Amino acid sequence: MSKPRIAILGMHLESNAFAPVTTGADFRASCYLVEDEIVAEAAKPAPAMPAEIPGFVADMDRAGTWEPVPIIVTATEPGGPVDHGFFTETMEAMRSRLARRLPLDAVYISNHGAMTSTGSLDPDGELFRMVRNVVGPRAPVVATVDLHANISDEMAASTDAIIAYRTNPHVDQAERAAEAARLLRRLLDGDRLAASFVRLPIVAPTVTLLTARGPYADLIEAGQAAIGDGLDIVSVVGGFAYSDTPKNGLAILAYGAGARPAQVTFDLARRAWADRERFQAQLTPVSEAVAAAVHAGLNEDEPAVCLADVADNPGGGGRGNTTEILEALIAAKAKSALLGLFIDPALAMQCHAAGEGSPIQATFNSSGAGEHARRFTESATVLKLGDGGVVGRRGTYRGRTVDLGACAALKIGNVTVAVASRRVQCADPAFLESLGLDIAAFRTVVVKSRGHFRAGFDEFFDDSQVVEVDAGGLVSPILSRIRFARLPRPVYPLDPETTWTPPRG
Numbered sequence: 001m002s003k004p005r006i007a008i009l010g011m012h013l014e015s016n017a018f019a020p021v022t023t024g025a026d027f028r029a030s031c032y033l034v035e036d037e038i039v040a041e042a043a044k045p046a047p048a049m050p051a052e053i054p055g056f057v058a059d060m061d062r063a064g065t066w067e068p069v070p071i072i073v074t075a076t077e078p079g080g081p082v083d084h085g086f087f088t089e090t091m092e093a094m095r096s097r098l099a100r101r102l103p104l105d106a107v108y109i110s111n112h113g114a115m116t117s118t119g120s121l122d123p124d125g126e127l128f129r130m131v132r133n134v135v136g137p138r139a140p141v142v143a144t145v146d147l148h149a150n151i152s153d154e155m156a157a158s159t160d161a162i163i164a165y166r167t168n169p170h171v172d173q174a175e176r177a178a179e180a181a182r183l184l185r186r187l188l189d190g191d192r193l194a195a196s197f198v199r200l201p202i203v204a205p206t207v208t209l210l211t212a213r214g215p216y217a218d219l220i221e222a223g224q225a226a227i228g229d230g231l232d233i234v235s236v237v238g239g240f241a242y243s244d245t246p247k248n249g250l251a252i253l254a255y256g257a258g259a260r261p262a263q264v265t266f267d268l269a270r271r272a273w274a275d276r277e278r279f280q281a282q283l284t285p286v287s288e289a290v291a292a293a294v295h296a297g298l299n300e301d302e303p304a305v306c307l308a309d310v311a312d313n314p315g316g317g318g319r320g321n322t323t324e325i326l327e328a329l330i331a332a333k334a335k336s337a338l339l340g341l342f343i344d345p346a347l348a349m350q351c352h353a354a355g356e357g358s359p360i361q362a363t364f365n366s367s368g369a370g371e372h373a374r375r376f377t378e379s380a381t382v383l384k385l386g387d388g389g390v391v392g393r394r395g396t397y398r399g400r401t402v403d404l405g406a407c408a409a410l411k412i413g414n415v416t417v418a419v420a421s422r423r424v425q426c427a428d429p430a431f432l433e434s435l436g437l438d439i440a441a442f443r444t445v446v447v448k449s450r451g452h453f454r455a456g457f458d459e460f461f462d463d464s465q466v467v468e469v470d471a472g473g474l475v476s477p478i479l480s481r482i483r484f485a486r487l488p489r490p491v492y493p494l495d496p497e498t499t500w501t502p503p504r505g
């Protein structure tokens, strides 16, 4: 094939069933690119789009001639189920644009893979099926997904391969997209792969899915060690508990020749099940975490601490406005503490109205108060204002343009708070530095992030300095506190007595 025509499309949303509905306006405000806008954005030095797209385009360009057929790429921060009308409208727009551009030789799909809508528990599967139906059974269709995807039978059956991230914090999106590009080239040359897909009754707490070490890291490593000898691709997909769907569950997908993919998925499934007791969250109570912060403030010769407010991670659908840790730090008079990002547009506007250096009566959650997000007022000083335009410099957001909306740094006693207007997890030091904050100068830094901060703040805190705090919140890793309605039950570790018979290869 001299110049293959390859369609590119994607819709990224990680849906938390317990968060407010994600609207079309949310997608359009974050990333909604149509046709030529996609390749134009991908060519920019700091694209405002999922990192897979520039990664895919760059690898295809490197490997030879091709004709990109960009369709629609849209993405937004994790949130509630997408409004079904917007999902349907977007999928129909993709369908008609795909149909208009036929014939197509292949399709690359870049989705998150844990989307739900207000009318569907598997919009990713519907979208993958739509693509397959438009291009027919012979055109290769390869998808990349987040390792927090919940893989449905429909997603697996509608694609030639699904390739999941292998790093958490996620820093390999572009690499996985390049892997998809290489695979597509092979499939276009006529290769065909056997596939195997197994899903286990394990719904892992988010904090157990890190890939530097732990049970999930071991599974991913074992999968990669099996590559070769007829095995081409292995994806071990951890899943996203809070989507609360019947397709939740740790999933293993493998692609290669003959019976080998099935052997490998079965082998990995047996390993995962045997190791299931390690998928349990271990967190530190708020009182202990705040005591560590107070101690760090008083003992400057000892290491500083980083408290992760894992239960209020905007990257999982959290609102970024819970107050438990903040109030405890203020009450304990912790010295030299910094907390960010606190998402509160009204508070950011209050700071902007007052101006830098002004004393204010700062009201937190004047409009967004909720179960763990108390409304309260404290005397504060506005340190710095910002417009929220930031280019990430380290980790997951590196090289990407991010809009935090109107921002401010304010100080309450010894506690500095970085306030933003748009819901983004605090995973990159640049988000705080853009407000003139010197992270290394603080004795305690509280990040509203579950795990991605580790790849951004590792130059200030190694893992031994990180404390995962058991505060209340929408995305608490203590799953027994979440009112799940649609998970397959029994499921481990929610139901410790769960039994399962691994398949025999």
Ligand SMILES: [Zn+2]
Residues within 6 Å of the ligand: 146, 147, 148, 170
């Ligand atoms: Zn993820």
